[in-house]
Amino acid sequence: MLKRELCLSQTETGYRASFFAMASDCEVLIESDSWAVASQIGGLVAEEVWRLQDKYSRYQPESWLSQLNQSSGQWCSLDSETAGLFDFIDQIYDLSNGLFDPTSGILRRVWLFDGQHSIPDQSEVEPLLSSIGWREVKRTADKIKLPKGFELDLGGLVKEWAADKALAMLQAASLNEPVLINLGGDLRVSGPRKNQQPWSVGVRDPQKESSTVQVALSQGGIATSGDEHRFIEYQGKRYGHLLNPKTGWPIPDAPRSATVAAPTCLLSGVLSSLALLKGGEATSFLERQNVLHWVQNA
Amino acid sequence: MQLTKSNLISQLTIASMTCLGASGAVQAEWEVDSAMLIYDEQDRVSAVEPAISLKKTQEDGSVIGVKVVVDALTGASPNGATASDQPQTFTRPSGKGSYTTPAGEIPLDDTFKDTRAQVSASYDAPLASGERYNLGLSVSSEYDFTSLSLNGGMTHYFNQKNTTLNWGVSLTQDMIRPVGGAPIGSSDISLQRKDGDEQRTTAEARVGISQVLDKRSLIQASVGLASSSGYHTDPYKFVSQLDDNGRPVAYFYENRPDNRLKTYLHTNYRRHLSWGDTFDASYRLTSDDWGITSHTVETKYRWNWNEKFSLTPKVRYYQQTAADFYQHHLDESPEFGDHLSSDSRLSELSAFTVGAKLAYRTESGSEFSLRLEQYEQSSDDKHALLGVQESLPQSSDLSATIVQFGYKFTF
Numbered sequence: 001m002l003k004r005e006l007c008l009s010q011t012e013t014g015y016r017a018s019f020f021a022m023a024s025d026c027e028v029l030i031e032s033d034s035w036a037v038a039s040q041i042g043g044l045v046a047e048e049v050w051r052l053q054d055k056y057s058r059y060q061p062e063s064w065l066s067q068l069n070q071s072s073g074q075w076c077s078l079d080s081e082t083a084g085l086f087d088f089i090d091q092i093y094d095l096s097n098g099l100f101d102p103t104s105g106i107l108r109r110v111w112l113f114d115g116q117h118s119i120p121d122q123s124e125v126e127p128l129l130s131s132i133g134w135r136e137v138k139r140t141a142d143k144i145k146l147p148k149g150f151e152l153d154l155g156g157l158v159k160e161w162a163a164d165k166a167l168a169m170l171q172a173a174s175l176n177e178p179v180l181i182n183l184g185g186d187l188r189v190s191g192p193r194k195n196q197q198p199w200s201v202g203v204r205d206p207q208k209e210s211s212t213v214q215v216a217l218s219q220g221g222i223a224t225s226g227d228e229h230r231f232i233e234y235q236g237k238r239y240g241h242l243l244n245p246k247t248g249w250p251i252p253d254a255p256r257s258a259t260v261a262a263p264t265c266l267l268s269g270v271l272s273s274l275a276l277l278k279g280g281e282a283t284s285f286l287e288r289q290n291v292l293h294w295v296q297n298a
Numbered sequence: 299m300q301l302t303k304s305n306l307i308s309q310l311t312i313a314s315m316t317c318l319g320a321s322g323a324v325q326a327e328w329e330v331d332s333a334m335l336i337y338d339e340q341d342r343v344s345a346v347e348p349a350i351s352l353k354k355t356q357e358d359g360s361v362i363g364v365k366v367v368v369d370a371l372t373g374a375s376p377n378g379a380t381a382s383d384q385p386q387t388f389t390r391p392s393g394k395g396s397y398t399t400p401a402g403e404i405p406l407d408d409t410f411k412d413t414r415a416q417v418s419a420s421y422d423a424p425l426a427s428g429e430r431y432n433l434g435l436s437v438s439s440e441y442d443f444t445s446l447s448l449n450g451g452m453t454h455y456f457n458q459k460n461t462t463l464n465w466g467v468s469l470t471q472d473m474i475r476p477v478g479g480a481p482i483g484s485s486d487i488s489l490q491r492k493d494g495d496e497q498r499t500t501a502e503a504r505v506g507i508s509q510v511l512d513k514r515s516l517i518q519a520s521v522g523l524a525s526s527s528g529y530h531t532d533p534y535k536f537v538s539q540l541d542d543n544g545r546p547v548a549y550f551y552e553n554r555p556d557n558r559l560k561t562y563l564h565t566n567y568r569r570h571l572s573w574g575d576t577f578d579a580s581y582r583l584t585s586d587d588w589g590i591t592s593h594t595v596e597t598k599y600r601w602n603w604n605e606k607f608s609l610t611p612k613v614r615y616y617q618q619t620a621a622d623f624y625q626h627h628l629d630e631s632p633e634f635g636d637h638l639s640s641d642s643r644l645s646e647l648s649a650f651t652v653g654a655k656l657a658y659r660t661e662s663g664s665e666f667s668l669r670l671e672q673y674e675q676s677s678d679d680k681h682a683l684l685g686v687q688e689s690l691p692q693s694s695d696l697s698a699t700i701v702q703f704g705y706k707f708t709f
Contacts, residue, residue, distance in 0.1 A: 034510075165318070174359060175459075263307070
């Protein structure tokens, strides 16, 4: 594991705390003159994000999620924090007609998107479909059971959720200095800046390669779903990395990525994920939601 | 697909409240701190004290707290009389029955097997201006004593919250109903002269400041003043009158002043060390108009073995001067002023406490702890002891063991 370090440096209007978590470079911009306050805020945010990483990472064998994924059909403990998240996933699952499914990560066993130049055979995809289905996951108030062979992947939500939770933690500690929490591009602001102006956030311009548009953000969060670099080009056809849990195949015409600004980072993340699952309808879906969005089409 | 619904954002906002909490704040949970303390004085009093406190931070930033402590006391405590080389017999405070102390032992009154219950509630909330205010109420009751206390205060922040100023006031009313009535102070106990119930009122004010020195260290200082008026005497304590050989000839009821003015100064320094441990040192000075001045020095070191286990050893040294009216005993031609007591707690003494707390934190954030402490108190009374007293035990020498089990969790 990487060494957990928090770096604090001075900026024009305060401090910048940076750390590495959830496979991303993370930073907190803090508008405070006090080094002690800034380090307290940076420390609280980093600790909270690391805590959620330690709990929900698929890559850390000690995490609660890894233990659950290795439980082979046994009941496991479920705390109220996770139960709250799963209740929320229930709703997104229903709203997306089952396309947003945290059990579908298992398809990556055959869809590697690591530069491969072939696509899997239907006979490889088919057997995996029986290990997918959020509704097959059994829950009580404090216990959870994954059917044998199932795996959960919360990678699509945890980073966004962590940004919101870290901000909530600061508010609970009455630390009301203006902050911007940026977890590898998924970000959340506490409100306007000290001078009552919005934060200026750069978002990759979908129209022009390698340029950004500046977005004025005085509340809420921004999140991006999708990865423009992950696709398979096979026999002249492009296969995006977003997979349909029902067929096991990539969603046709899905954009490479979608960036959304919404009242919380978690909502931004959910809306951008849902947009990608709409395939070619992504842009019109986001337009109907009346949110600021940037869609990079394939 | 149902996703065409235009109110998706509001639907999702409501749905996400379960995991984000309304308005993005943390979910309000009760933090529970429960403990069972066992206090055991060698050959004297034993106490079992279960305590539970609940605290909840609400979405508006206010904190409500409730605490209940029950104290069940068994055993006997010194009645103030000196030991003798002969058996001594005392009438019980109720006037009914008596108890006899064997030769060579400190007279202990075993009448009271008492239970005390205390309930307190507090509310601490932010103001729009950024300060916080707090209010509290506490009620305590035991068989011969009822106490009601109200308090309130404010916390102000300066200098980017690096400096905190807090102040508070409290008012306490005690009602004392001694078994058999309150004795007439300084009178011979054989006269059995008793009054009825008594009262005591205490007003207190304190002001404190805490300053963040750097990222890892904090210093705090506070001063306080408490003025009490009313009944301060312990209605069950005697003073022995000794002859030239140090043997008792008579006993008098103790008698304390009706007023007491106490002041204190407390300072504390805490440092979080770079490797994760915490060092804490504090000093407390108290002084009152009875002539008692005390010094307390305490240091603690929290040693975090890993994320789950921590060990906190501590040492504490306490020293006080005697009250002006303290007398170990009266001699054959007693000369004393208006006030008189031989309660060892008012004598010149020093005490040393050594202890450690072992804590285990679970993954869900609950904490189990075990605290062990040994308290050793000894008399610093420089007065030459009379006759047989020299070889007899003194009540100000005391050993006590404290064991506490704690469990903290949230729900």
